[in-house]
Amino acid sequence: MKKTISRVSRIAAPMMLVWVGMLINPSGGQADDGNGCSNATLRGDYGFTVTGTTPTGPPSAPVEQFVGLALTHFDGEGGLTQPVGVSHGSISGDSENATGSGTYSLNADCSGTMTLNLTGKTPTVSIKLWIVVVNGGNEINTVVRTPMPNGTPFPAANLTASHGRRISSSDK
Secondary structure (H helix, E strand, O other), X not given: OHHHHHHXXXXXXXXXXXXXXXXXXXXXXXXXXXXXXXXHHOEEEEEEEEEEEEEXXXXXXXXXXXXXXXXXXXXXXXXXXXXXXXXXXXXXXXXXXOOEEEEEEEOOOOEEEEEEEEOOOXXXXXXXXXXXXXXXXXXXXXXEEEEEEOOOXXXXXXEEEEEEEEEEXXXX
């Protein structure tokens, strides 16, 4: 009898651990362990906090620190819109014109790229970002690669990162 219970417990215990793990993380690890992401992983509205440094004008202009917030909608098909984007710079002050649209592409390992065209700025600024999606698609970490003011041949000096969290998964 003891041998039968021992054999059953050797099989049942690992199965219970898998089952409990799936209850804790129903996505089955998607976007946590780098497996299973696609553009469809990002769907809905995300709230972002943004921090970093950015130039206040053309080269030789001072670089300032800034903080910001944004609301971004991801369509699940590689498109995005940013209807709200605000920031406060240590030199330039408040700005409410970081709005626009763009595209994104996610790899199976949940890393990817994103382009955001800030059409609310004059001139329009195109920002290229590296992104990593975590927590089953509920969170996004970004780092700005190259903000390129349209019409300029060189990227601006910029060290910016952001963190976004899903606030709604509804389609719009």
